[in-house]
Amino acid sequence: MIGSKLLRRAAIAGLIGGIAIIYLALVGMIEKFEARHLIGDWLNLGRLMLALPPLLAAYLATRPRVQAGRVVRLSRGPAITAGLVSGVLAGGLAALWVAFVHLFPDGAVRNIFVAVSPTLLSIMTFGKSLLVGALLLVVVGAVLGALGGAYQTLPERLRRPLSIGLATTFMFALLQRIIPQLLFYLNLDSTWLYSTTFGGLTPIGAVVVFVVATALPALWASRGQMVRQRVAQLPPARRRTLNVSRLLLLAVVLVLLPRLIGSTLSQVLGQIGIYLLMGLGLNIVVGYAGLLDLGYVAFFATGAYLTALFTGAHLVTSLGAVASPDFVLHLNFYAAVPLVILVAAFIGLLIGAPVLRLRGDYLAIVTLGFGEIARVLVASSWLQKFTGGPQGLRDITDAHIGSVGFRDPQPFYYLVLAFCALAIFVSVRLADSRVGRAWSAMREDELAAEAMGISTVRYKLLAFAMGAAVGCLSGTLFAVQIGSLTPDSFTIVVSITALAVVVLGGMGSIRGVVVGTMLLIGLPGLLDEFEEYRLLVYGAALITVMILRPQGLIPNVRRMRELQEEEVAQDQWLKEEAPAVTAAGGGGGS
Amino acid sequence: MTEQSGGPVETAPRPRTVTLAERFPIHRLTLLAVAVLVTFGVVTGSWKTIAQGGVTGAGWRLFLVFGIAQGSIYALIALGYSLVYGILLMINFAHGEVFMAGAFASYFVAQSLESKGLLDRDPIPSLALLFLTAILVSMLVAVLLERVAYRPLRNAPRLVPLITAIGASLFLQYTFSGFFGSDAKGYPSVKSLNGTFNILGFPVSRTQVLTILTAIVMMVGLRLFIARTKTGKAMRAVSEDKEIASLMGININQVVVTTFAIGGILAGVAGVLFALNFSEVDSFMGFVPGIKAFTAAVLGGIGSVTGAAIGGLILGVAESIGPVLLLTGIHVPATNQLRDVVAFTILVLVLVFRPGGILGTGEPEKA
Numbered sequence: 001m002i003g004s005k006l007l008r009r010a011a012i013a014g015l016i017g018g019i020a021i022i023y024l025a026l027v028g029m030i031e032k033f034e035a036r037h038l039i040g041d042w043l044n045l046g047r048l049m050l051a052l053p054p055l056l057a058a059y060l061a062t063r064p065r066v067q068a069g070r071v072v073r074l075s076r077g078p079a080i081t082a083g084l085v086s087g088v089l090a091g092g093l094a095a096l097w098v099a100f101v102h103l104f105p106d107g108a109v110r111n112i113f114v115a116v117s118p119t120l121l122s123i124m125t126f127g128k129s130l131l132v133g134a135l136l137l138v139v140v141g142a143v144l145g146a147l148g149g150a151y152q153t154l155p156e157r158l159r160r161p162l163s164i165g166l167a168t169t170f171m172f173a174l175l176q177r178i179i180p181q182l183l184f185y186l187n188l189d190s191t192w193l194y195s196t197t198f199g200g201l202t203p204i205g206a207v208v209v210f211v212v213a214t215a216l217p218a219l220w221a222s223r224g225q226m227v228r229q230r231v232a233q234l235p236p237a238r239r240r241t242l243n244v245s246r247l248l249l250l251a252v253v254l255v256l257l258p259r260l261i262g263s264t265l266s267q268v269l270g271q272i273g274i275y276l277l278m279g280l281g282l283n284i285v286v287g288y289a290g291l292l293d294l295g296y297v298a299f300f301a302t303g304a305y306l307t308a309l310f311t312g313a314h315l316v317t318s319l320g321a322v323a324s325p326d327f328v329l330h331l332n333f334y335a336a337v338p339l340v341i342l343v344a345a346f347i348g349l350l351i352g353a354p355v356l357r358l359r360g361d362y363l364a365i366v367t368l369g370f371g372e373i374a375r376v377l378v379a380s381s382w383l384q385k386f387t388g389g390p391q392g393l394r395d396i397t398d399a400h401i402g403s404v405g406f407r408d409p410q411p412f413y414y415l416v417l418a419f420c421a422l423a424i425f426v427s428v429r430l431a432d433s434r435v436g437r438a439w440s441a442m443r444e445d446e447l448a449a450e451a452m453g454i455s456t457v458r459y460k461l462l463a464f465a466m467g468a469a470v471g472c473l474s475g476t477l478f479a480v481q482i483g484s485l486t487p488d489s490f491t492i493v494v495s496i497t498a499l500a501v502v503v504l505g506g507m508g509s510i511r512g513v514v515v516g517t518m519l520l521i522g523l524p525g526l527l528d529e530f531e532e533y534r535l536l537v538y539g540a541a542l543i544t545v546m547i548l549r550p551q552g553l554i555p556n557v558r559r560m561r562e563l564q565e566e567e568v569a570q571d572q573w574l575k576e577e578a579p580a581v582t583a584a585g586g587g588g589g590s
Numbered sequence: 591m592t593e594q595s596g597g598p599v600e601t602a603p604r605p606r607t608v609t610l611a612e613r614f615p616i617h618r619l620t621l622l623a624v625a626v627l628v629t630f631g632v633v634t635g636s637w638k639t640i641a642q643g644g645v646t647g648a649g650w651r652l653f654l655v656f657g658i659a660q661g662s663i664y665a666l667i668a669l670g671y672s673l674v675y676g677i678l679l680m681i682n683f684a685h686g687e688v689f690m691a692g693a694f695a696s697y698f699v700a701q702s703l704e705s706k707g708l709l710d711r712d713p714i715p716s717l718a719l720l721f722l723t724a725i726l727v728s729m730l731v732a733v734l735l736e737r738v739a740y741r742p743l744r745n746a747p748r749l750v751p752l753i754t755a756i757g758a759s760l761f762l763q764y765t766f767s768g769f770f771g772s773d774a775k776g777y778p779s780v781k782s783l784n785g786t787f788n789i790l791g792f793p794v795s796r797t798q799v800l801t802i803l804t805a806i807v808m809m810v811g812l813r814l815f816i817a818r819t820k821t822g823k824a825m826r827a828v829s830e831d832k833e834i835a836s837l838m839g840i841n842i843n844q845v846v847v848t849t850f851a852i853g854g855i856l857a858g859v860a861g862v863l864f865a866l867n868f869s870e871v872d873s874f875m876g877f878v879p880g881i882k883a884f885t886a887a888v889l890g891g892i893g894s895v896t897g898a899a900i901g902g903l904i905l906g907v908a909e910s911i912g913p914v915l916l917l918t919g920i921h922v923p924a925t926n927q928l929r930d931v932v933a934f935t936i937l938v939l940v941l942v943f944r945p946g947g948i949l950g951t952g953e954p955e956k957a
Contacts, residue, residue, distance in 0.1 A: 292753070377931060380928055
């Protein structure tokens with residue numbers, strides 16, 4: 001009743017799931033995330049991580065296949081059986097691993113794998129003895145696997161709202177620091193929704209959120225078409241009003257946000273803003289012009305150090321005395337910013353000019369070299385008179401409007417908001433301009449673009465300069481925010497974070513960059529235990545996104561086509577024979 | 591697609607439209623200016639340093655030997671980049687982490703050997719065991735890397751696998767620091783490797799002798815492997831033209847995996863040598879040597895074994911002597927901090943002026 005091919009697939013998926021569990025345990029995530037309660041005290045992030053691999057393995061193993069141009073869906077029986085197999089194998093592998101660890105004397109494994117603590121082992125065996133715990137792992141794995149397989153066979157109209165409901169509940173649980181704050185500020189009672197002892201959702205709250213979040217998309221599925229049609233039929237003037245009022249609403253929310261969520265979380269918002277600016281700048285270079293820049297931190301550092309030197313700062317000499325840098329202006333912040341932008345754009349040109357003729361991957365490595373050079377120079381004793389060397393600069397003059405300083409999180413947020421709004425405006429206008437079109441032509445085919453009379457030299461330089469100009473603003477804000485700079489803040493990690501933001505969100509897509517920043521900067525900011533695994537997750541995200549969804553979460557349509565060109569060409573024969581395939585394979589995955 | 595074919599891509603003469611940028615070729619002018627500046631800087635800097643005579647002859651010899659040892663390690667890592675680039679035309683950005691993995695794995699073996707006293711009692715079998723562990727682990731990581739992160743993207747646009755490679759590099763770094771702790775670990779020293787030889791007036795430590803000899807053996811072995819064995823022949827064929835090679839009955843996937851495995855073996859050896867020289871391992875140790883080794887590969891001419899050796903040596907020596915030679919004379923303090931700047935500047939200059947490398951063709955193939 002269940003084909004050997006399916007069985008093989010299920011087995012492989014299950015084993016991968018088991019390896020995933022062991023990996024998460026070894027790297028320390030399961031134990032660390034155990035402290036983050038999601039729903040009451042019976043679901044926490046660590047346990048969710050333990051549960052997801054068998055579930056996902058089963059779900060993916062039973063996904064519909066394309067065979068000879070037709071989509072083949074599994075019927076319920078085989079799907080559940082296959083899911084069961086995956087789940088048992090995943091749970092079983094994890095159980096075997098736990099048993100294996102128990103073979104060694106106490107602490108022997110921990111000497112090598114630092115995360116294998118008694119706590120972790122107790123989590124993995126559900127606090128029971130080894131035998132009972134291992135059996136439980138297998139049984140739980142089996143149940144989850146069967147669930148995953150069964151979920152796959154639900155009809156689309158049920159599966160979609162359910163998925164949205166689950167995802168929303170998860171998001172609500174993760175946003176446990178923000179939403180109660182909001183409710184509190186609005187004078188609403190939040191104790192029924194969020195548990196005061198554990199921090200996560202209460203069981204009742206979770207059910208309510210889940211039901212509402214499931215019902216709404218189901219409703220939208222039946223009525224949404226009509227609403228969309230009516231909007232489309234509105235006269236242009238009315239539609240415009242609708243758009244403007246939507247923007248206004250967004251603006252009001254954004255302006256009120258720091259008041260609503262308090263000072264600590266405003267700090268996170270400031271952080272998001274800084275990376276958003278960087279992402280927007282890098283998006284111009286990578287997303288619009290298609291030049292992979294791995295040394296973007298150079299512009300971040302330029303912006304930060306120039307702002308400090310233009311507005312005034314102190315450094316600590318090697319003897320420990322506080323002194324003025326050898327070059328320092330005491331400009332007003334708003335006079336300094338345009339100057340910083342100009343200098344940064346010029347540096348962008350300088351870096352861009354010699355590397356223009358290089359092929360894409362060499363360009364990436366050269367820019368990486370520039371980024372490292374920038375960091376080492378800033379930290380060196382040679383330039384210590386200007387940059388403060390390893391100790392950096394401090395007492396950077398704050399930006400002011402009247403007597404209001406910007407260093408506190410809440411006023412700082414408004415400064416960031418203004419800069420981000422400006423950068424988004426510039427990005428949007430650039431994308432739709434002649435320049436933007438020239439960039440996309442160049443990105444798609446440099447030779448063809450040149451043949452069409454586009455000066456690739458000029459547009460590449462322009463991309464570097466624009467990217468530098470926008471990116472340096474993030475450095476400027478960074479200098480204002482923390483008031484002191486050390487070279488440690490300007491490592492390659494910054495460049496890669498910005499790259500991850502752009503890639504995850506979707507290259508060339510502004511909305512994508514915003515979402516990418518929220519996910520990659522916002523979430524770790526809200527969940528402290530993420531901090532340690534931030535870069536691990538970025539790395540995994542870069543790989544996964546590039547393999548499964550190279551266009552990013554919120555793709556830029558044109559860019560998406562480029563990234564999938566190859567794939568489309570390969571699948572062409574299928575489409576000609578059976579149009580059903582395109583509908584199912586629309587995600588563009590493997 | 592010409593892009594994957596690997597051979598020199600023929601470009602039709604480009605239609606020229608005379609634009610402002612064409613009449614005033616900015617990049618040519620900048621290149622010229624950069625070239626003049628660099629030459630001037632190198633000449634005056636070295637002249638002044640030598641004229642001042644702040645560094646004794648013995649000092650220079652020490653720097654030179656250090657540079658050569660360091661360069662041999664770079665050369666071994668560089669071969670991994672070079673081989674993979676030759677076959678897949680992609681920069682395996684995570685190769686530095688393959689090197690790190692080997693060093694890390696051998697650390698645990700070295701530690702347990704040391705605690706039993708075997709490291710000093712039976713140095714030769716112990717060292718062999720260290721190398722073997724490192725080779726196995728590095729090979730495993732390299733092959734897994736290819737399977738998970740690169741193979742699904744073999745036909746994707748060129749920048750896509752580069753981005754996954756960056757992701758993989760980050761992922762491996764933080765996986766290792768999550769598994770084994772993020773602190774630097776002191777690598778046990780081998781007693782029989784302490785001590786210094788005096789070769790023609792050059793002071794060479796035993797560790798350095800081991801490093802240089804091992805590197806030479808590995809590289810000669812690799813050359814023979816590529817030149818004499820059937821697999822080597824297949825590798826050459828695939829790097830020449832993938833499609834034709836597969837028509838001739840060569841299993842491309844197998845050749846690619848072999849290439850990654852060989853890169854892993856060399857990186858594993860380099861890992862142990864690096865750890866023995868610097869007595870420390872941590873999960874981030876692979877990144878900078880990785881980029882430098884890439885520089886060496888490009889410097890020598892990517893895709894060529896001899897090129898990697900030459901590039902590695904030049905880079906190692908330049909990095910060791912360069913900062914002192916060029917900068918001491920013009921009164922830059924703490925020149926040692928600027929080692930990385932010298933290396934990365936070389937990277938930038940080579941890629942800009944001679945992307946084909948010393949043994950390469952001069953012009954980069956345009957994709």
